[in-house]
Amino acid sequence: MIELKNVTYTYNKNEPSARVALNGVSLTLDDGDFLGLIGHTGSGKSTLTQIIAGLLPPPEGSVSVDGRDYADYKTAARELRKKVGLVFQYPEHQLFEETVYRDIAFGPKNQKLTEDEIDGRVREAARRVNIGGDLLDKSPFDLSGGQKRRVAIAGVVAMKPEVLILDEPTAGLDPEGRDELLSMLEELHGDWCKTVILVSHSMEDIARTVKTAAVMNNGRLVMNGPVEDIFSCGDELRSMGLNTPQISRIVDGLIAAGLPLSRRIFTVGAAADEIEKIVRGGR
């Protein structure tokens, strides 16, 4: 469990270019959570993920890990780095090894696992991100963009972090690649990483993947709760430069046109079911 209390983080402190990226953010991450993190560009999502992963200089506010309060963030950060695996935006830009295998093995090696364990982790991670065994001996630079992305994600997954954070993992993927990635996350959350945080700009991704979500706006955490509750506040989301999933807007339109649909429909599947019921009901 990771708990942030009133965390404020400023980039380039004491300089003319100082910028408050997080402003009094309090967030509790329980084991087993699958949290979606949304917010418009520059709202502080990436900064928040990096604070949780223990990668930034100390912020103001307090951080506790597994119920233990840390006097200073630096010691907490050491704990956080062990627990949290962060997949950065465009993680494929961080590949460096000669072969895919060795790149995925980088993390487990740093964890000082035995050779056998490392081998097991690499193969398991590759399987989970759908990288075939034949690719393991290739150079990561010879792969396609989507494959590179998956290798990079495997590099973090192989460390088996308790908390896995992915910063816009679907950016720039085709619809199929996106679907595959999201299902992969669902599976990982089931039995590999206790807690998963998915940062995304896509309301559709959030609606279909996670149960709870947090919304950032201008460095503040403005909403935090079940996805249904958040997407029920369409006007508020729109005022923050976000929106509800496309399908909910269609459903809203249908309701306005007189169809007796529920307002809490946020995925295409659910909408199809509801509409089918009405059609079969002969109305």
Next chain:
Amino acid sequence: MLRDITLGQYYNTSSPLHEMDPRTKIIGVIVYMAVLFMASSLWEYMLAALFTAFLIKISKVPLGFITRGLKPLAVIMCFTLALNLFMTGTGNELFRWWIFRITDDGIVLAVKMAVRLVFLVMGTSLLTLTTSPIALTGGIERLLSPLRRFGVPSHEIAMMMSIALRFIPTLMEETDKIIKAQTSRGADFESGNLIQRVKAMVPILVPLFVGAFRRAEELAMAMECRCYNGGEGRTSLRELKFRRVDAMALTAGILLVSAMTALKLLKNGGLI
């Protein structure tokens, strides 16, 4: 640490130095450097210090910003200090140990060199801090253009420099991100012996270079798409003009050089 590299960073504000024609500033820096190397007596160093302080004052760049540029130079500084301290053979010996001997001349020389370096870095950082990269390279291009006749590709040099300057912050940002990403994968850059530490740089350097090449390729493509084909017949949006501040700078420069020469003459004449 990365944030300490102020070289090539522009501090945006408005001041007489910011308004000055980049050509004036470039020539000014060259004169300033020459004057620094001319300085030898205490009085001359005081003059240089005073002038540097004056420049910093009118530039409106916070002092912290300028001194921060000195930090990465600490290593070079220590090196020159040590070199001058131990390698100067002349003067009265003050201290001797094994092959090292320290003389009073050595100390004076070491301190002078260190002070000189500090001023040198502060003066040149002022140039980049008060001149936007575009203005700077524009100035260089114009200054070099008489050499075109002798086959010096002045436009290309300026373009290369402006691109390099433009990408310093981008590359630093990228480095920062890569370091964080590899740290998150358990990479350790702080412990181990020298070889281990150098090895630990590989996961940073490879992605950085790959990224730099990718960027270069994309940029070249983007430039070609906009019909860039070198300097031939290219005009500037902002024409450079000699203005009042430049005249003032010229005066200040002449004053500085004359004052320096006067001090030298006085010293040689035994008056101070």
